[in-house]
Amino acid sequence: MLGWQGLMHLYAGADKPIRYADFALPAGQHLLLRGASGSGKSTLLALLAGLLRVQQGELEVVGAELAKLGPRALDAWRGATLGVVPQRLHLSEALTVAENLALPALAAGQGADPARAAELLTALDIAELAARRPHQLSVGQAQRVALARALMRRPRLLLADEPSASLDDEHTLHMLALLLDAAEREGCTLVIASHDGRVIEALSARDDVAEFVLRGKLPTGAPALPTGNRTTYWSDEGTA
Amino acid sequence: MIRLAWRYLWSSPLTTALNLLLLTLGLAAVTFVLRASAQVEAGLKRDLAGIDLVVGAKGSPMQIMLAGVFHLDAPTGNIPLATLDLLKAQPLVAQAVPLSLGDSFRGYRIAGTTPDYMDLYGAKISLGAVWAKPMQAVLGAEVARTSGLKVGDHFAGSHGLASGGGAHDEHQFEVVGVLAESGSVLDRLVLTDLASVWEVHEDHHTAHDEDEPKEITLALVRYRSPLAAAMLPRWVNAQDGLQSAAPALETARLMRLVGAGTEVLRGFGVVLLAAAGLSVWVALLHAVRARQGDLAMLRMLGAPAHRVATLITLEALLLAGLATVLGLAAGHGLVAGLERLLAERQSLRLGPLGFSDAEWLVPLLAAGLALLAAAWPAWRAYRLDVTTLLQAPR
Numbered sequence: 001m002l003g004w005q006g007l008m009h010l011y012a013g014a015d016k017p018i019r020y021a022d023f024a025l026p027a028g029q030h031l032l033l034r035g036a037s038g039s040g041k042s043t044l045l046a047l048l049a050g051l052l053r054v055q056q057g058e059l060e061v062v063g064a065e066l067a068k069l070g071p072r073a074l075d076a077w078r079g080a081t082l083g084v085v086p087q088r089l090h091l092s093e094a095l096t097v098a099e100n101l102a103l104p105a106l107a108a109g110q111g112a113d114p115a116r117a118a119e120l121l122t123a124l125d126i127a128e129l130a131a132r133r134p135h136q137l138s139v140g141q142a143q144r145v146a147l148a149r150a151l152m153r154r155p156r157l158l159l160a161d162e163p164s165a166s167l168d169d170e171h172t173l174h175m176l177a178l179l180l181d182a183a184e185r186e187g188c189t190l191v192i193a194s195h196d197g198r199v200i201e202a203l204s205a206r207d208d209v210a211e212f213v214l215r216g217k218l219p220t221g222a223p224a225l226p227t228g229n230r231t232t233y234w235s236d237e238g239t240a
Numbered sequence: 241m242i243r244l245a246w247r248y249l250w251s252s253p254l255t256t257a258l259n260l261l262l263l264t265l266g267l268a269a270v271t272f273v274l275r276a277s278a279q280v281e282a283g284l285k286r287d288l289a290g291i292d293l294v295v296g297a298k299g300s301p302m303q304i305m306l307a308g309v310f311h312l313d314a315p316t317g318n319i320p321l322a323t324l325d326l327l328k329a330q331p332l333v334a335q336a337v338p339l340s341l342g343d344s345f346r347g348y349r350i351a352g353t354t355p356d357y358m359d360l361y362g363a364k365i366s367l368g369a370v371w372a373k374p375m376q377a378v379l380g381a382e383v384a385r386t387s388g389l390k391v392g393d394h395f396a397g398s399h400g401l402a403s404g405g406g407a408h409d410e411h412q413f414e415v416v417g418v419l420a421e422s423g424s425v426l427d428r429l430v431l432t433d434l435a436s437v438w439e440v441h442e443d444h445h446t447a448h449d450e451d452e453p454k455e456i457t458l459a460l461v462r463y464r465s466p467l468a469a470a471m472l473p474r475w476v477n478a479q480d481g482l483q484s485a486a487p488a489l490e491t492a493r494l495m496r497l498v499g500a501g502t503e504v505l506r507g508f509g510v511v512l513l514a515a516a517g518l519s520v521w522v523a524l525l526h527a528v529r530a531r532q533g534d535l536a537m538l539r540m541l542g543a544p545a546h547r548v549a550t551l552i553t554l555e556a557l558l559l560a561g562l563a564t565v566l567g568l569a570a571g572h573g574l575v576a577g578l579e580r581l582l583a584e585r586q587s588l589r590l591g592p593l594g595f596s597d598a599e600w601l602v603p604l605l606a607a608g609l610a611l612l613a614a615a616w617p618a619w620r621a622y623r624l625d626v627t628t629l630l631q632a633p634r
Contacts, residue, residue: 042627071545075545078541079541084540094248099247108543
């Protein structure tokens with residue numbers, strides 16, 4: 001369902017490509033992408049989201065071989081398959097919460113689905129915030145809204161980029177619980193990209209989360225973070 | 241999509257309001273120039289009413305034309321009544337209508353003439369009838385409306401073409417008819433028999449003047465053939481004391497004079513529009529930069545690049561659409577104000593209100609400007625690097 005083989009990406013002007021060790025996510029598992037800044041994590045996320053073209057290798061995401069999709073098809077695939085909760089939430093300040101939730105349908109050229117928006121807002125316990133503007137929300141509320149937006153089109157893959165950034169410990173755990181609950185409820189695969197020790201620690205106890213570690217610029221021999229009972233895949237060749 | 245563009249547009253209300261104001265002012269200036277020129281030209285053409293030549297006393301042809309056709313200036317003097325017969329005898333002349341001016345009623349000119357004058361304009365009597373004898377008058381529609389005079393009422397003219405001259409109280413005109421509103425110069429004239437003017441002014445003449453030949457002020461001539469345009473004016477000007485004025489030529493000259501002012505106003509409108517276009521361009525560029533995250537998110541949510549670019553273009557087009565409506569309304573308002581001002585001064589009546597053909601340029605101009613201003617920002621939005629969305633905040 002999610003995996004890659006011989007995957008590499010070379011940025012224009014860079015002297016060497018980022019190579020990713022071959023990987024296949026076992027069925028029924030979620031994925032934790034772990035790696036420090038510059039390890040190639042953002043590049044892998046962009047490749048998974050179809051925002052960067054696959055230059056070499058094979059990348060299969062939710063049954064689609066992304067290398068074979070053209071730009072239009074990639075856009076349509078992304079809209080229909082992927083839900084993203086970015087590190088900066090990018091809720092539109094010009095719109096209310098309800099209108100922000102209408103954006104996925106609008107992006108796909110479809111009509112808004114207020115019933116689905118209401119359902120998600122209720123499930124995430126923020127139904128009363130529908131008419132508010134993003135600047136009127138707390139950080140936690142804004143993250144729930146961003147999660148609701150990501151789930152609007154019933155994605156099969158939910159991608160959360162550094163979901164614990166700027167959150168305290170309590171909110172970090174709460175956000176992780178929200179993401180895992182949402183993934184379970186919606187029946188989608190969750191991919192969390194993080195280098196936050198708290199996230200790694202919190203997910204270590206779960207056996208339904210596989211881990212892919214991008215070493216990147218981490219010095220050789222750096223102490224590995226505890227892996228608990230996870231399946232851990234090391235991308236030894238990873239470099240930025 | 242349109243709703244989203246509208247919301248984005250008004251997410252910076254001050255910037256949008258300023259751009260809207262600039263665009264509206266520019267479009268209003270252009271609308272005013274187009275509309276006013278068209279209406280002035282229509283007004284002038286309507287008053288020309290097929291008059292090919294005005295013959296008056298020696299003087300400025302422009303003055304003769306303004307006095308004889310538009311009734312806006314004082315005539316250059318009088319000419320002998322015999323001139324009329326002389327003109328009628330010319331084979332190139334189809335019709336020659338006399339006009340005798342000199343008095344007014346509440347600022348409206350009293351014109352001594354023949355019923356042929358009304359026929360020139362295709363004027364219809366709405367109440368009463370045409371005069372049958374001297375000292376009977378037919379009122380133009382505006383004169384009747386503002387004076388409140390009805391058929392059967394009497395009034396006295398005052399000396400001179402402007403209000404405030406000495407009254408001819410002893411010579412009372414009887415209103416025998418009222419003209420239907422035609423929008424032409426006839427609306428603001430009091431028409432009477434040629435002999436009425438002579439009768440009113442008999443008192444001003446001394447005894448020995450009574451033997452002097454009768455005079456008229458002007459003769460309005462229609463040509464029998466286009467050949468007359470080349471020959472008749474020359475023949476008239478060669479006559480002692482006569483001056484011809486070709487209204488078509490003089491009107492064109494007048495429009496050229498007015499045109500200088502029009503050009504300045506049009507230039508002003510273009511400068512305003514250029515400033516507005518630049519301002520919209522800067523605002524959109526800023527919006528694309530400020531909303532980079534929003535736009536990238538749309539792309540992330542599956543919007544094709546062209547849809548994001550369309551969103552930016554729509555913002556500009558919505559602004560242009562709004563400015564077009566406001567600009568056209570403001571432009572028409574200004575023309576209506578000008579028309580009221582001219583009416584109050586009993587000056588030229590503008591052509592009928594409504595859309596002129598040239599006015600369709602206004603929305604096209606606005607849309608063109610919006611597309612031009614939005615082109616580069618939309619291209620930036622189209623080329624947006626969505627991967628920045630997945631990068632850590634700086």
